[in-house]
Amino acid sequence: MATDGETFRAVLAQWPSGVVIVTTGAGDGWHGMTASSFSSVSLDPPMVLICLARDTRTHRLVSEHGAFAVSILGRDQAAIGRRFAGRGEAADRFAGARWEPGPTGSPVLADSIGWLDCRVEHAYPGGDHTIFVGEVLAAATPRRVAPVLFHSRTWSRLADPLPDRITVADIGLLAALRARDASGATLAGAARMLRAAGTRVRLFDGYGEPPPPEDLDPATASALITDPAQVTTVAEAGVGVAEFAVGDSADGAAPILEAARRAGLTTVGYLPDAFAPEHTGRTLTAAARLAELGCDEIGLRDGPQPATPVRVRDLLQDACAAAEPAAVRVALRERRGIGLVNALVAMKSGVRHFDTTLGGVDGALPAEDVLMLAGQLDVASAVDRDTLIAGAARLDLLPVHTCGFAS
Incomplete structure (x- = not known):
């Protein structure tokens, strides 16, 4: 007696698989769907198989067109897989990604981790599915990253390798010192110490005037601005990085971006409470x-x-892809060590740039803790942690520390 369908599906859900988009080109346009029933068949000649439900539009069109393509999704392309697994219009599924026609006319995902363009050689019945065997006419591996996986009805992925190197910026220390009514000499000394350590430092955030040019290194100096008119001010002061917070619409940032581009500044747009x-x-x-x-x-x-x-991992999986070609930075909070766990998750999710505050004085992840974590993981950084620790001691910031990594 055959097993019941629910048990059968539950068992199959325990088998982890990669995820592919099966596509075909037909007279009325491109069509495709997400699939995990895909396998190699032969090396000589090169052949693969896919299994498609007989009641799907893609099944009908592959049969009519006599060809199909398979695009293997990378770890940052789960959103594409979800889109093709839905019931939306075919044209909408292809929006937002770069698809190109292969030799058979079937579209391939240009930045997938691998694609195959195939001509149907055989079609065999398999219950409510058809097994299509295709000869591979063209193939490519556009990039090499970990694949996205599907297991137990959940999108997942292999553990990603750690980065070779990270960068660390301090975006909160000077503001925290100003809030304590620190003297101008203390502020200038803190800025010089951060610069000497090799961090990017936020020197201007709307309080008072930016420091004089002789205290700045454009490559490591940033300013938080709220208006395009401030771009000229900070650029003339020698700041090389313009930061801004994004409001209800990213389009509202266009004037700042244009002004910063004309001034030759690097731009950073911050999305508040992004992980909610x-x-x-x-x-x-x-x-x-x-x-x-x-x-x-x-x-x-x-x-x-x-x-x-888990939330950090899930968001970064899609955010790193959505932000391309821009680099993604994270500004994490610290509480009972969870910030360091999130920093590790971020590194393994493809993030290389961390915004911190020395000593964690504003509740942010402490710069020295991120660097300690990186060092223990053999991840390099140009920032000198010892210089930061000495500076934190002079500023009496070490008691604020939460993770005990300062010693």
Whole structure:
């Protein structure tokens, strides 16, 4: 007696598989669907098989066209897989990604981790599916990253390798010292110490006047601005990085981006409370739009309470893809060590740039803790942690430390 369908599906769900998009080109356009029933068949000649449900449009069109393509999804392309697994219009599924026709006319995903363009050689019945065997006419591996996986009805992926190197910026120390009514000499000394350590430092955030040019290194000096008119001011002061917070619409940042581009400044757009589940759609849409507008870096800021590691992983999986070609930065919060766990998750999700505050004085992840973590993982950084520790001691910041890594 055959097993019941529910048990059968539950068992199959325990088998982890890669995810591919099966596509075909027909007279009325391109069509495709997400599939995991895909396998190699032969090396000589090169042949693969796919299994398609007989009641799908893609099944009908592959049969009519006599050809199909398979695009293997990378770890950052789960959103594409979800889109092709839905029931939306065919044209909408292809929007937002770069597809190109293969030799058979079937579209292939240009930045997939691998694609095959095939001519149907055999079609065998298999219950409610058809097994299509195709001879591979063309193939490519556009890039090499870990694949996206599907297991137990959940999108997942292999553990990613750690980065070779990270960068660390301090975006909160000077503001925290100003809030304590620190003297101008203390502020200037702190800025010089951060610069000597090799960090990018936010020198100007709307309080008072930017430091004089002789205290600045454009490559490591940033300013938080709110108006395009401020771009000229900070550029003339020698600041090389213009940072801004994104409001309700990323399009509102266009004037700042244009002014910064004319001034030759690097641009960083920050998305507030980016890891909140209710903000996922807004965050991904804004990240993609900022990248389209030419923003160099996109910063994802944690909310008042640290996000969970699972939440950080899930968002970054899609955000790093949405932000391309812009680099993604994260500004994480620290509470009982969760910030360091999130930093590790971020590194393994493809993030190389971390916004911190020396000593964690404003609740942000401490710079020295991120560097300690990186060192223990054999991840390099140009920032000198010893210089930061000495500076934190002089500024009496070490008691604020939460993780005990200062010693």
